[in-house]
Amino acid sequence: MDAKLYPKSPTILWFRKSLRIHDNNALLRATQVASQLYPIFILDPYYINPEKIGYQRFKFMLECVKDLDKSLRKYQSRLLVFYGEPVTVIERCCKAWNCAYLCFEKDTDIYSRNRDKKVLERMKELGIQCLVESGHTLYDLDILITKLSGQSVPTQMTGFLKLIEQVGPPPRPIEHVPTIPPLNELGNVDCSSVPEIDDIPGYSEFSSECNTCPFQGGESVALERMQQFLKREDWIVKFSKPHTSPTSFDPPSTTVLSPYIKCGALSVRLFFWELKRVEDSHSFKTKPPTSLIGQLYWREHFYLLGYTTPNFDQIQGNPICKPIPWEYREDWFLAWERGQTGYPFIDAAMTQLKQWGWLHHLTRHVVACFLTRGDLWISWEKGKDTFEKYLIDGDWSINAANWMWLSCSAFFTRYFRVYSPIAFPKKYDPQGNYVRYFLPVLRNMPSKYIYEPWKAPLKVQQDANCRIGKDYPFPIVDHEEMKKRNIQRMMQVFQK
DNA sequence: TAGAGGGTTGATGTA
DNA sequence: ATACATCAACCCTCT
Numbered sequence: 001m002d003a004k005l006y007p008k009s010p011t012i013l014w015f016r017k018s019l020r021i022h023d024n025n026a027l028l029r030a031t032q033v034a035s036q037l038y039p040i041f042i043l044d045p046y047y048i049n050p051e052k053i054g055y056q057r058f059k060f061m062l063e064c065v066k067d068l069d070k071s072l073r074k075y076q077s078r079l080l081v082f083y084g085e086p087v088t089v090i091e092r093c094c095k096a097w098n099c100a101y102l103c104f105e106k107d108t109d110i111y112s113r114n115r116d117k118k119v120l121e122r123m124k125e126l127g128i129q130c131l132v133e134s135g136h137t138l139y140d141l142d143i144l145i146t147k148l149s150g151q152s153v154p155t156q157m158t159g160f161l162k163l164i165e166q167v168g169p170p171p172r173p174i175e176h177v178p179t180i181p182p183l184n185e186l187g188n189v190d191c192s193s194v195p196e197i198d199d200i201p202g203y204s205e206f207s208s209e210c211n212t213c214p215f216q217g218g219e220s221v222a223l224e225r226m227q228q229f230l231k232r233e234d235w236i237v238k239f240s241k242p243h244t245s246p247t248s249f250d251p252p253s254t255t256v257l258s259p260y261i262k263c264g265a266l267s268v269r270l271f272f273w274e275l276k277r278v279e280d281s282h283s284f285k286t287k288p289p290t291s292l293i294g295q296l297y298w299r300e301h302f303y304l305l306g307y308t309t310p311n312f313d314q315i316q317g318n319p320i321c322k323p324i325p326w327e328y329r330e331d332w333f334l335a336w337e338r339g340q341t342g343y344p345f346i347d348a349a350m351t352q353l354k355q356w357g358w359l360h361h362l363t364r365h366v367v368a369c370f371l372t373r374g375d376l377w378i379s380w381e382k383g384k385d386t387f388e389k390y391l392i393d394g395d396w397s398i399n400a401a402n403w404m405w406l407s408c409s410a411f412f413t414r415y416f417r418v419y420s421p422i423a424f425p426k427k428y429d430p431q432g433n434y435v436r437y438f439l440p441v442l443r444n445m446p447s448k449y450i451y452e453p454w455k456a457p458l459k460v461q462q463d464a465n466c467r468i469g470k471d472y473p474f475p476i477v478d479h480e481e482m483k484k485r486n487i488q489r490m491m492q493v494f495q496k
Numbered sequence: 497t498a499g500a501g502g503g504t505t506g507a508t509g510t511a
Numbered sequence: 512a513t514a515c516a517t518c519a520a521c522c523c524t525c526t
Contacts, residue, residue, distance in 0.1 A: 413522060
């Protein structure tokens with residue numbers, strides 16, 4: 001760091017994602033230029049809305065913020081929390097503390113890009129230097145784009161893997177946490193400490209029914225969870241995503257590190273290099289795209305596409321999204337969203353989504369297929385918004401990309417491959433333990449009928465204490481009928 | 497440039 | 512058990 005170009009001055013470190021102190025480029029940069037360091041976190045009114053960001057998701061994020069604050073306190077610093085429009089809050093802070101630098105991590109989703117543009121413009125007017133560091137993705141996406149040398153971003157994984165091969169491995173994580181200076185006098189600034197979710201307007205009324213997420217947020221939990229998985233070297237090198245079970249829940253069949261990576265409580269580069277170390281010490285290992293490292297490449301690929309494709313999260317004005325004439329039916333959508341379709345696997349999944357804020361990837365596939373091209377013929381945008389609200393790992397680019405994938409709007413076109421809400425879960429869980437756990441009303445239904453309880457004779461329903469049409473709904477649609485009809489519709493769309 | 501090859505994860509029936 | 516064809520025939524990528 002050139003001390004002449006960057007004379008030490010009071011510095012704001014603005015945490016948004018990267019809610020961690022390990023491998024944090026923005027934190028490192030800030031410590032290099034700061035005479036005084038002010039770590040801040042802003043509760044943006046855009047996000048404080050239980051209709052948009054659900055309880056589990058908000059709570060998980062707050063737990064990450066809280067853990068970060070705890071870590072900073074070990075250095076006699078702490079996280080200064082503000083409510084309000086980021087540009088207003090930051091301007092106020094810069095003036096109060098006479099700051100010369102604002103450090104933060106590059107963000108690539110659409111809302112963050114617009115937010116940061118406003119902040120950058122205002123900081124320029126105020127003569128405050130912004131130091132923007134890459135760190136949420138394996139590669140700096142802007143550098144990845146230059147490596148394309150004018151070629152468009154590949155839309156298929158094979159093309160992306162070729163790009164990665166050409167670019168070489170991602171940067172290694174920072175080895176040591178830099179020395180974080182103690183927090184100075186704050187002056188006349190109205191900041192808060194990290195709130196509890198029940199202190200946030202709009203969320204407190206949900207608390208009694210919503211403390212159902214088994215995953216706790218935070219960097220320390222994330223690092224511990226990663227370490228537990230890293231011990232299972234054999235499991236890591238044999239990992240193949242399509243072969244993991246969507247109905248396993250105690251424990252799940254995948255790492256569930258995605259929510260931590262999404263918030264930046266775990267560095268994706270650290271995880272990458274830890275996995276690489278394990279892989280390198282074994283002769284046999286699965287390969288991308290199905291391996292664990294392959295999963296990180298999917299994330300990177302979708303981040304790059306989301307960054308470079310206009311209107312990536314919608315049909316209108318999105319050049320890679322095939323416009324399919326979806327039809328909205330409120331009653332069907334609400335049945336899906338509320339887990340009342342009458343298909344136990346779908347309803348159990350939607351219940352898990354709300355209780356846990358997390359679903360296995362393949363379970364997401366089944367409910368997404370059901371909402372869109374499989375059964376209900378409702379736009380993937382509606383499903384994307386629902387996932388965005390409830391998933392603790394809901395990630396803008398990845399969510400939109402997967403919904404386009406599943407609905408055959410982009411990336412994937414074999415529309416005659418339709419998930420069955422009956423046959424698919426039966427392969428993994430013939431006893432229906434997953435359904436029994438998340439839908440207690442069906443707990444005593446015999447296994448023979450667990451995925452299609454409307455077929456159970458009345459006597460069986462009575463014995464199971466679950467009358468279809470009374471205790472649990474009849475199916476809202478006939479899957480076989482809808483599947484046939486929708487494949488025909490898809491054929492027409494694709495013939496054009 | 498037209499055509500071949502291939503694509504993380506369907507369901508079902510048959511050998 | 513595992514492999515393969517069928518369903519009906521997509522579309523990106525590379526040669």
